[in-house]
Amino acid sequence: xxxxxxxILEHSKRPHHAGLREPFQAEVHxxxxxxxxxxxxxxxLEGTGETAVVKDVSxxxxxxxxxxxxxxVLADEVIGRTVKEALxxxxxxxxxxxxxxQDAGSEDVIGDGVAFAGVSKYPARVKCALLGWMAFTDALNxxxxxx
Amino acid sequence: xxxxxxxxxxxxxxxxxxxxxxxxxxGKPLVYLDSGATSQRYAGxxxxxxxxxxxxxAAVHRGAHQLSEEATDAYEGARATVARFVGGRADEVxxxxxxxxxxxxVAYGFSNSVAGQPxxxxxxxxxxxxxxxxxxxxxxxxxxxxxxxxxTGATLRWVGVTDEGRLDLSGLDSVLTERTKVFAFTHxxxxxxxxxxxxxxxxxxxxxxxxxxxxxxxxxxxxxLDVVDLGVDFAAFSGHKMYGPTGVGVLWGxxxxxxxxxxxxxxxxxxxxxxxxxxxxxxxxQRFEAGSPNAAQAVGxxxxxxxxxxxxxxxxxAHEHALTERLLAGLAQRPWVRVVGPTTTVDRVGAVAFxxxxxxxxxxxQVVDDQGVAVRVGHHCAWPLHRRMGVTAxxxxxxxxxxxxxxxxxxxxxxxxxxxxxxxxx
Numbered sequence: 001x002x003x004x005x006x007x008i009l010e011h012s013k014r015p016h017h018a019g020l021r022e023p024f025q026a027e028v029h030x031x032x033x034x035x036x037x038x039x040x041x042x043x044x045l046e047g048t049g050e051t052a053v054v055k056d057v058s059x060x061x062x063x064x065x066x067x068x069x070x071x072x073v074l075a076d077e078v079i080g081r082t083v084k085e086a087l088x089x090x091x092x093x094x095x096x097x098x099x100x101x102q103d104a105g106s107e108d109v110i111g112d113g114v115a116f117a118g119v120s121k122y123p124a125r126v127k128c129a130l131l132g133w134m135a136f137t138d139a140l141n142x143x144x145x146x147x
Numbered sequence: 148x149x150x151x152x153x154x155x156x157x158x159x160x161x162x163x164x165x166x167x168x169x170x171x172x173x174g175k176p177l178v179y180l181d182s183g184a185t186s187q188r189y190a191g192x193x194x195x196x197x198x199x200x201x202x203x204x205a206a207v208h209r210g211a212h213q214l215s216e217e218a219t220d221a222y223e224g225a226r227a228t229v230a231r232f233v234g235g236r237a238d239e240v241x242x243x244x245x246x247x248x249x250x251x252x253v254a255y256g257f258s259n260s261v262a263g264q265p266x267x268x269x270x271x272x273x274x275x276x277x278x279x280x281x282x283x284x285x286x287x288x289x290x291x292x293x294x295x296x297x298x299t300g301a302t303l304r305w306v307g308v309t310d311e312g313r314l315d316l317s318g319l320d321s322v323l324t325e326r327t328k329v330f331a332f333t334h335x336x337x338x339x340x341x342x343x344x345x346x347x348x349x350x351x352x353x354x355x356x357x358x359x360x361x362x363x364x365x366x367x368x369x370x371x372l373d374v375v376d377l378g379v380d381f382a383a384f385s386g387h388k389m390y391g392p393t394g395v396g397v398l399w400g401x402x403x404x405x406x407x408x409x410x411x412x413x414x415x416x417x418x419x420x421x422x423x424x425x426x427x428x429x430x431x432x433q434r435f436e437a438g439s440p441n442a443a444q445a446v447g448x449x450x451x452x453x454x455x456x457x458x459x460x461x462x463x464x465a466h467e468h469a470l471t472e473r474l475l476a477g478l479a480q481r482p483w484v485r486v487v488g489p490t491t492t493v494d495r496v497g498a499v500a501f502x503x504x505x506x507x508x509x510x511x512x513q514v515v516d517d518q519g520v521a522v523r524v525g526h527h528c529a530w531p532l533h534r535r536m537g538v539t540a541x542x543x544x545x546x547x548x549x550x551x552x553x554x555x556x557x558x559x560x561x562x563x564x565x566x567x568x569x570x571x572x573x
Contacts, residue, residue, distance in 0.1 A: 001517045004510075004568055013570070035509055035525040036539045062539055064507035065569070128509060 011069035037063035071132030175519030183545030195450035225449035234373035249383035249398035267407035339488030391451035395444035497546030518561035
């Protein structure tokens with residue numbers, strides 16, 4: 001089945017940047033109430049506003065292969081990028097995941113995220129793939145509120 | 148005990164559920180193993196709803212015209228049929244939207260009152276009183292009691308669950324005491340498949356004067372049910388889990404308790420007399436049916452009851468027992484599967500939840516779905532129970548009268564793809 005791409009399985013077995021680290025500016029906890037999946041995510045920024053750089057994203061995730069792998073890809077894609085770039089990546093991931101198979105995604109923008117194109121054909125799994133991203137954007141908002 | 152369906156009988160039953168012949172996921176025959184969430188609808192149920200709507204539809208309990216009389220007869224006839232199906236009296240059957248509403252109706256009965264009227268002490272709750280539930284409840288039979296306890300200052304307690312997935316009755320005496328005013332528990336766990344010892348629990352509750360509330364959602368489609376014989380005070384169930392329509396549920400309540408209970412929702416149809424500043428209420432069951440009722444759905448539910456009575460609940464139970472045995476035996480052969488719940492068919496029905504080592508339930512469900520097999524994944528609205536059993540989520544296959552031994556085998560074969568895809572040692 002085209003849902004479980006090798007890249008997704010690899011990321012889910014050995015998630016990148018996993019574990020909760022210090023220091024951090026914002027910590028959020030998101031839950032998917034239909035299945036009980038959870039992610040605690042910490043964010044460290046350097047600078048403020050759109051030009052701030054994501055210094056670290058660390059997380060503790062409990063979930064299916066799709067949500068675990070998606071959070072792993074997220075950390076890969078946003079660490080070292082500016083907030084503006086990270087939000088563009090988020091927007092591109094979101095657009096692809098909610099496209100019902102119409103948007104294959106661009107590797108230049110979302111990197112390994114393109115492996116998740118198949119998820120958009122399974123509406124029930126879109127929220128799995130977005131769980132980490134929702135936590136990340138929420139953490140960005142909180143970090144900005146506090147800065 | 149009755150016998151399982153023969154092949155011809157089973158194909159006749161399946162013919163009554165047209166959806167079972169459709170395909171999913173690129174032409175694969177549908178194998179529907181999610182009846183615990185919602186069962187498929189018997190065609191005769193749709194016929195009954197359609198006949199009601201096309202021939203007698205009118206407002207029930209109102210109007211002086213022939214259609215209204217006929218609609219009222221159909222609605223009240225449905226009530227009588229449902230009452231017969233569970234062994235109660237017609238005036239003890241309240242039609243609701245679903246079992247969740249039925250359970251809320253009882254819970255609010257303990258905190259509501261009618262202004263200026265004394266309230267039956269059995270239905271009065273306050274500080275120092277206790278509400279008892281179990282750790283295996285569906286959220287529908289847990290959250291309303293949590294909220295009731297919060298509204299009234301009463302204390303919520305619960306009976307634990309053993310590692311095997313049965314009620315831990317060893318400490319029942321310490322949680323079921325003279326302080327317990329109400330004991331709400333499920334007949335059959337929607338996750339574990341466990342059939343609880345209702346008579347024993349009722350006897351213990353009666354000994355301390357507690358009112359009993361039975362969640363019968365997962366028993367009405369699978370086991371012959373007699374509320375009077377079981378001795379419970381209230382029983383709640385849903386139409387859509389027993390081959391009937393959505394949008395209709397039932398609360399059965401012992402007549403004299405319903406009589407003593409204040410209304411839940413108020414408005415039209417449930418009154419006796421209304422003045423600008425006050426109202427007196429109708430006798431049960433009308434007192435608990437505010438507004439225009441779901442008459443067509445009630446008629447559909449009665450058709451489902453008649454259908455099940457015609458097939459024979461003992462016959463259904465025997466068939467599902469054989470399927471459950473096959474399913475449990477197949478899962479036992481797969482060491483990477485851990486059944487969450489009893490691993491034998493003793494006091495158990497065919498809701499079989501399990502954990503696949505190292506693979507999340509969502510992924511398991513997705514893999515079998517790719518082969519056309521529909522199962523439920525997640526916590527199945529029993530989150531505290533999952534926590535107790537040490538799992539975040541489970542995959543659940545739930546069997547119904549229309550399932551076949553071959554479907555159980557198809558499911559087991561589909562499951563074998565999980566270790567292949569996720570690279571576990573199988």
